[in-house]
Amino acid sequence: MNQSVAKTSSLFVSNRKFLSPGGGGVQWCTREYLDTLTTSNLEVQSVPFDIDRSLSARMMRRLRPRPYANLLAPNLASQIKTTAARRKAKWCFLNNNDACSLAPKLRLLAPDLRLIFLSHGVETTDVVNNLRLAPETLAPAQRSHSWLGRLIQSEIAQRQAIDGVVSISEYDDEFERWLGSTNTLFLPRQIPRDELTKIPMIGRVGCVSTLNHGPNLHGLRLLGQALESADGISLRIVGGPERVGCELATQFKSITYCGRLDDAALRQEAATWRAFVNPIFCPARGASTKVATALSWGLPVLTTPHGARGYRWDDTMLPLPDSPTSLVDLVRDVAQSADSQRWFDAAVAVRKRAPLNHDVAERMLHFMESIPPIR
Numbered sequence: 001m002n003q004s005v006a007k008t009s010s011l012f013v014s015n016r017k018f019l020s021p022g023g024g025g026v027q028w029c030t031r032e033y034l035d036t037l038t039t040s041n042l043e044v045q046s047v048p049f050d051i052d053r054s055l056s057a058r059m060m061r062r063l064r065p066r067p068y069a070n071l072l073a074p075n076l077a078s079q080i081k082t083t084a085a086r087r088k089a090k091w092c093f094l095n096n097n098d099a100c101s102l103a104p105k106l107r108l109l110a111p112d113l114r115l116i117f118l119s120h121g122v123e124t125t126d127v128v129n130n131l132r133l134a135p136e137t138l139a140p141a142q143r144s145h146s147w148l149g150r151l152i153q154s155e156i157a158q159r160q161a162i163d164g165v166v167s168i169s170e171y172d173d174e175f176e177r178w179l180g181s182t183n184t185l186f187l188p189r190q191i192p193r194d195e196l197t198k199i200p201m202i203g204r205v206g207c208v209s210t211l212n213h214g215p216n217l218h219g220l221r222l223l224g225q226a227l228e229s230a231d232g233i234s235l236r237i238v239g240g241p242e243r244v245g246c247e248l249a250t251q252f253k254s255i256t257y258c259g260r261l262d263d264a265a266l267r268q269e270a271a272t273w274r275a276f277v278n279p280i281f282c283p284a285r286g287a288s289t290k291v292a293t294a295l296s297w298g299l300p301v302l303t304t305p306h307g308a309r310g311y312r313w314d315d316t317m318l319p320l321p322d323s324p325t326s327l328v329d330l331v332r333d334v335a336q337s338a339d340s341q342r343w344f345d346a347a348v349a350v351r352k353r354a355p356l357n358h359d360v361a362e363r364m365l366h367f368m369e370s371i372p373p374i375r
Contacts, residue, residue: 008090008091009045009090010043010091011084011091011093012034012044012048012097013049013092014030015049015050015096016048016162018030018095019046022263024210025286028293032189033118034046034188035357036360036361036364037093037364038089039362040373045089047080047083049072049099051098067150068154071098071301072101072102075214077102077105077106080102080106081110082111085110089113091113091368092113092114093118094117094118094162095114095174103117103155103161104157104161112374114163114164114371115161116166117139117158117181119166121167121168121169121284121287124148124151124152124179125283126285127151128148129214129285131143133214133218134214137212137213137214146370152179156180159176163183163371163374164184164368164371166364166367167184168287169286170310171283171284171306172186172285172286173186183367183370183372185364185367187355187360187363188310188355188360189289189312190313190360191292191296191311195296195298196298198271198299199271199272200271204272204274204335205234205273205275205276206237208239208266208293208294210239211244211245211248211289213345215284218281219279220237220279221248222324223277223279223324224252224254226325227252227326232336233254233328233330235256236255236257236269237257237258238258238259238261240260242260270294270299271301274300274340275331275343276291276300276301277301277327278290278303279303280307281306282306283306283309284309286307287310287311288303291308292301292354294347295347296351298347298348300329300343300344301347302327302334304321304327305320314350316344317346318346318347318350
């Protein structure tokens, strides 16, 4: 392990709820970032914060909504500066978009503090996809003509204040450069092993999804339409909101909505699936953490190039079709195969291509050392 950066005092600034155990993709990605930094032998001090719930902040967010405005306590950047000085921290890692919004103020208050944005995906990407694919999933303010322009301006200003960006997909690495980031690093997704005791049922596949997220909803609608001609296939959906899941199940005969399930119930349900389906047909934000979850369970993931973004994939073992029709053809082959073990073996082959935490930590240290010094 490279030692010139290791053992350096560092801060990890994050929304407190992202540091909680369990949770979804944001919590998973946060833990992965923290594990990488710890394995890098950096001395990391977490600096959690909460969204500002004061009456004045809540009124401003309601009456004058703006991207990233009135979310954080006004003195938060000063508190981070004080903590950095006390701990003699050289590096400050800003976890996800809320934390990155502090960058312009931190640059002014602590010009010697190196700011690294740990991205979970570019927010602009989400808004554009939602506007284009499922505008009903956006809050009314985010559908206004001015929101997207202000969002892009805010994200450009943030990138001008940071020293480097770490991304979790190849797409986001390119989006970051488009926003003006000059030092970027893409870290492929890691995949743990957490095998299910499988009792696969022929014709049954599943998906875990945030159903009011534009790319997810768009993909499920396209897949539901394409499945209309595929008899004997049951796509079982887990997630919320319940209203959207029920609408999908009513609209498409192949879809069964299972509701929101706790971890134990989800594992019991997923053990009956022949495969996990992730229908994404656009360049979406970040990476689909659920892909790592399914592969960790030993389930074959049937997805697209966009759905596999962020992962080291072996498409000779698990193909990546690029249209709803071709994805349905693959779903039919796997769900009705006489040899389900072949596909479970393919999932293990893809899982083995994922980097180990030690390798990712090494790449992180090399990246930090490559960032030019402050002039």
